[in-house]
Amino acid sequence: MIHESYNVTEENELVKASLDGDKNAFGEIVNRYQKMVARTVKGMLGDTVFAEDIGQEVFINLYYSLPEFRGESKLSTYIQKIAVNLTLNEIKRRKRFFSMFSHKANTEMYEFEIPDHDTEERREASEIVNIALLAMDPKFRIIVTLRMLQGYSTKETAEMLDLPIGTVLSRLSRAQEQLRTILEKL
């Protein structure tokens, strides 16, 4: 659904109108930022119905937290932070759930097995990216997702994750090692 009257509206006007109960204004916010949220959520959780649910939850949380949005940061940053937090919480929740049924509680429960593949056949680019992402440790996966799929710089990634730049830099180098190992198998 595209709301033509809102196509060129500034985001602070959209926020104000949404706070005044304008359903179409909030619809336009969803319309503008759903792709950005999809990249984070689906990059982290894979292309599943659960990712779709988390995506919806991001906008529902946004709606209820809009009164607290003071406009000090961009709306996109605010939404992205909600998406990152909800996605990481979902991964933690899944890890807790799986640890109840497995003796390997302290191992990488979320570790994704790389599917066997005929080496003669070329994998699609999207398949390589998705498999590699899901095979990564979530704390590295989020960094790859934010940089590769959202185009954030190191500083922006640190802000998004509420981490010091030093921590992000160290995770970057460890993520490189892990990604290299995964990509060698693909």
Place this chain on the structure above:
Amino acid sequence: MNKMNPSEIKNLMMSSLHQDTDTSEIPIRMEDEGISYNFSEKFEDRVLDKLFSAGLTIKGEVEFVKYMNFAFSRIALTGVAAIVILLISIFLMQGSLSFNSILGISDSYDESIICLLTGN
């Protein structure tokens, strides 16, 4: 534009993790390679439906919780009042609020309890 081969895609992925890489162009290159993420059709409608129909449910739930809180406080107050009255009456009848008085056996001797229980 020529499609990247798998090794080029892998290099692009690796380059996104180099500290000095300008990452702003990487998502565009990924999109060009068909690596794009979207929610299903009518995603926006589903969010709005959930939000605005959920509003009614949430309102209903809030009303119910308010009613329950009110009912609970009434029941709790009545219960406390009953306990206080009971304790006062025990004190007036038994002269103390010991455990035995509360059980109603403060002036019973062991023998009388045995008689009471055995009937002899």
